[in-house]
Amino acid sequence: MRGCPKGESRVNNTERSIVFIGFMGVGKTTIGKLVAKKLNRPFIDIDEEIEKEFQMPVSQIFNQIGEKAFRQREKSLISNLAEQEQKIISVGGGAFLQEEIRQVCLTSCIVIYLNLSLENWKNRLDLIIESRPVLQGKSKEEMEDLFYTRQAIYSQHHLKIETDKKAPNEIADEIIETLVTNFGVKKR
Secondary structure (H helix, E strand, O other): OOOOOOOOOOOOOOOEEEEEEOOOOOOHHHHHHHHHHHHOOOEEEHHHHHHHHHOOOHHHHHHHOOHHHHHHHHHHHHHHHHOOEOOEEEOOOOHHHOHHHHHHHHHHEEEEEEEOOHHHHHHHHHHHHHHOHHHOOOOHHHHHHHHHHHHHHHOOOOEEEEOOOOOHHHHHHHHHHHHHHHHOOOOO
């Protein structure tokens, strides 16, 4: 675990928005919603917001409009929300690939990396593959390469939580306890 967020920000730790990062299917939305409820903060899933705007699922946005347009909207939305206070934000698995998104989140928010082992991720693959356009048409080896490549990107965070063999409520409680103890976040 790392200490206080890097960089200078006008917002103190207790008010900072919290951003969940991690590989697709790790549980960012599920855990983010639980943490938001327990901290009485609004929850925003970036992919869901973009789907509402385009009125189609992410996979269809990638196919019909293109990944570039999706990534531009993702960057704009995250950059705007990261500057706001007391939000709980779940970003897509590929969002942190963009340097600008990484920097605004690391500077303005508390970034929590939800880590899941490759073996446990593979157990979830059947549940997520249809809704994840970056997995379409990839072999198991290519998916593993993508998993490991993104680990380096996710290493930039303020707090790392291991999720293997833990229930969502258990993970949420661990996160809240750490936020209260180490970052001064207040329960409401």
